[in-house]
Amino acid sequence: MSAELDHEAVIIGAGFAGLRMLHECRELGLSARVLEAGTDIGGTWYWNRYPGARTDTESWAYCFRFDQDLLDEWEFVERFPSQPQVHKYLTAVATKHEMFKDIALGTRVTSARWNEDSNTWEVGTNTGETLRCRWLISGSGLLSTPLEIPFPGRESFHGEILMSNRWPKDEVSFAGKRVAVVGTGASAVQIIPEVAHVAEHLTVFQRTPNYVMPGRNYLVGERQREWIRNNHSYLWDLCETQVFAFPWTTENRFWNDTDPEKRERIFDRGWEQGGFQFAFKTYDDMLVVKECNDAASEYVRNKIRAIVDDPETAENLCPKDHPIFSKRTPLGHFYYETYNRPNVSLVPVKNNPIVEIVPTGVKTADGVVHDVDMIIFALGFDAVTGALMALDLQGKGGVSIQERWAEGAETYLGVAVDGFPNLFSIIGPQTSFTNIPPTIEKQAIFIGQAIHRARSMGSNVVEARPEAVKEWAGTCEAVLNMTLLPTGDAASWFLGTNVEGKKSNVLFFFGGAAPYYVMLDAAVADGFPGLVMEPGLEPAR
Ligand code: NAP
Numbered sequence: 001m002s003a004e005l006d007h008e009a010v011i012i013g014a015g016f017a018g019l020r021m022l023h024e025c026r027e028l029g030l031s032a033r034v035l036e037a038g039t040d041i042g043g044t045w046y047w048n049r050y051p052g053a054r055t056d057t058e059s060w061a062y063c064f065r066f067d068q069d070l071l072d073e074w075e076f077v078e079r080f081p082s083q084p085q086v087h088k089y090l091t092a093v094a095t096k097h098e099m100f101k102d103i104a105l106g107t108r109v110t111s112a113r114w115n116e117d118s119n120t121w122e123v124g125t126n127t128g129e130t131l132r133c134r135w136l137i138s139g140s141g142l143l144s145t146p147l148e149i150p151f152p153g154r155e156s157f158h159g160e161i162l163m164s165n166r167w168p169k170d171e172v173s174f175a176g177k178r179v180a181v182v183g184t185g186a187s188a189v190q191i192i193p194e195v196a197h198v199a200e201h202l203t204v205f206q207r208t209p210n211y212v213m214p215g216r217n218y219l220v221g222e223r224q225r226e227w228i229r230n231n232h233s234y235l236w237d238l239c240e241t242q243v244f245a246f247p248w249t250t251e252n253r254f255w256n257d258t259d260p261e262k263r264e265r266i267f268d269r270g271w272e273q274g275g276f277q278f279a280f281k282t283y284d285d286m287l288v289v290k291e292c293n294d295a296a297s298e299y300v301r302n303k304i305r306a307i308v309d310d311p312e313t314a315e316n317l318c319p320k321d322h323p324i325f326s327k328r329t330p331l332g333h334f335y336y337e338t339y340n341r342p343n344v345s346l347v348p349v350k351n352n353p354i355v356e357i358v359p360t361g362v363k364t365a366d367g368v369v370h371d372v373d374m375i376i377f378a379l380g381f382d383a384v385t386g387a388l389m390a391l392d393l394q395g396k397g398g399v400s401i402q403e404r405w406a407e408g409a410e411t412y413l414g415v416a417v418d419g420f421p422n423l424f425s426i427i428g429p430q431t432s433f434t435n436i437p438p439t440i441e442k443q444a445i446f447i448g449q450a451i452h453r454a455r456s457m458g459s460n461v462v463e464a465r466p467e468a469v470k471e472w473a474g475t476c477e478a479v480l481n482m483t484l485l486p487t488g489d490a491a492s493w494f495l496g497t498n499v500e501g502k503k504s505n506v507l508f509f510f511g512g513a514a515p516y517y518v519m520l521d522a523a524v525a526d527g528f529p530g531l532v533m534e535p536g537l538e539p540a541r
Contacts, residue, residue, distance in 0.1 A: 009030050009133055010133040012109050016139075018034050018036065023099075027448065035108070036104065036106075040087075042338065043101060050190070050242070050378075054082045055080050055086060074092075076224075076228060109124070111222035112397075114394060114395050141387055146379070149377050153356045174195050178199065180375045185328070186328060197346050202361075203235055213271075224327075239513070242513065244434050254296075300317040304318050317339065321490050323488050361520075384429050384508075395417075409428075413431075414430045437519065439513065446523070461534045
């Protein structure tokens with residue numbers, strides 16, 4: 001049966017992934033509509049506009065490679081761009097490429113059902129529309145489904161409640177207020193120093209201490225901008241080979257090959273260089289060799305002890321239950337130093353959890369009420385699978401995504417899953433864990449190539465082979481088990497264990513960017529062996 005299409009492709013989300021996929025669709029000559037829940041583009045960089053929000057990646061690698069002309073004239077302001085800077089960049093991309101006309105803002109996808117008669121997707125939205133399309137591509141984000149506030153009593157609170165990942169557009173004032181921050185993940189670590197400057201008092205509720213690396217952000221000067229302009233293609237080439245797709249060379253240094261007398265100095269250098277250099281420019285096997293990881297973890301604990309004046313606070317800030325980098329390590333900008341301020345206090349809640357929000361503040365299990373005027377929750381996300389699992393998403397035979405992933409999410413190379421033809425995800429489950437924009441570009445190109453090949457074969461149905469999905473999920477699991485990631489007691493969104501009741505499941509390929517990119521390229525070159533493309537079906541009109 002043929003069917004009228006509203007658009008050949010529907011793309012969910014207008015963040016980095018959605019914009020890049022729209023560009024790819026246009027390159028292929030596919031009509032595409034982007035549906036975006038927010039009232040502006042930006043995705044992550046629309047919702048997470050809390051004070052202090054900035055990337056953990058150098059600005060010159062947190063952008064699109066496809067428009068080098070724009071990058072050549074772009075004024076990189078800081079090493080790690082702030083949320084307004086990233087949003088400005090994405091707006092410039094969307095404006096220059098006249099993308100807004102193909103984006104429906106304020107439009108949340110609520111359902112998507114595969115119609116087996118017409119080989120099309122029927123996509124329902126909160127505005128009551130149903131769009132029929134051939135290809136459905138999710139760019140709905142890996143960190144876009146916030147965890148709800150789990151504590152009873154929030155409606156009784158007399159002050160203001162804010163969430164880091166749903167931050168209001170209007171300016172929020174902390175001046176003269178007693179503020180609570182709940183959580184010490186990457187978002188809270190950025191918020192805490194900002195609030196501390198102006199609040200009358202800041203109380204931080206910490207469940208699991210993190211290893212926080214010094215960011216060492218700086219302003220980019222004109223000479224460096226010129227250097228970046230002249231060397232951008234070299235920087236992109238570095239991203240292709242560096243394990244996390246950062247624009248850095250690889251040290252090829254291993255713990256057991258290093259003179260023990262030099263080891264501390266190598267840690268010093270990584271720490272001083274800031275950002276994730278402590279992870280990626282010290283020892284390549286830090287996440288594999290326990291002795292190396294133990295030494296790195298202790299090194300950071302000693303830094304905390306050296307920076308934080310009060311020994312009890314310092315000890316409470318020291319992570320002791322998980323190896324460094326087994327949870328997503330935040331970058332801090334004078335994070336530990338903030339605890340030396342007289343107006344900042346730390347309340348550990350691992351063994352004395354928050355039990356209730358009361359009219360005057362936050363109550364912990366010991367019965368103490370911490371009186372505050374404002375509570376900021378930075379509790380994290382139902383990561384990677386949250387956005388798709390929140391949809392009424394049905395594939396072949398009416399099987400829902402919730403049923404398909406009941407035993408844990410699995411995909412073919414992070415982009416497709418059997419039973420859900422013509423559905424692709426960008427940064428879906430079991431994508432390589434990397435700096436995100438370069439991987440988005442790789443996946444968008446891969447998906448575009450798959451659609452192009454199918455169309456040139458006269459096929460309008462592309463589906464992952466079940467055995468290819470199983471094989472890739474097995475690879476992700478095997479790689480995970482070669483690392484120290486599953487060891488330790490701390491919950492991590494890498495495995496979904498930060499969400500109560502969510503089945504522990506490897507949500508990433510931890511084997512590095514370069515091998516992953518090579519596999520994507522090889523799959524394209526080999527004619528997509530992991531995908532079935534049925535030729536000869538009647539195309540939609
Ligand atoms: P997160 O890292 O998952 O941190 C959530 C925090 O809330 C954790 O400290 C967690 O404690 C705490 N928490 C959750 N439920 C709690 C409860 N019931 N009681 C007390 N504490 C509770 O979330 P996030 O900070 O929003 O960051 C998520 C991810 O977004 C990051 O890992 C990062 O990848 C990304 N991000 C990136 C940047 C950047 O690039 N600069 C900035 C912000 C975020 P436990 O650890 O004990 O669960």
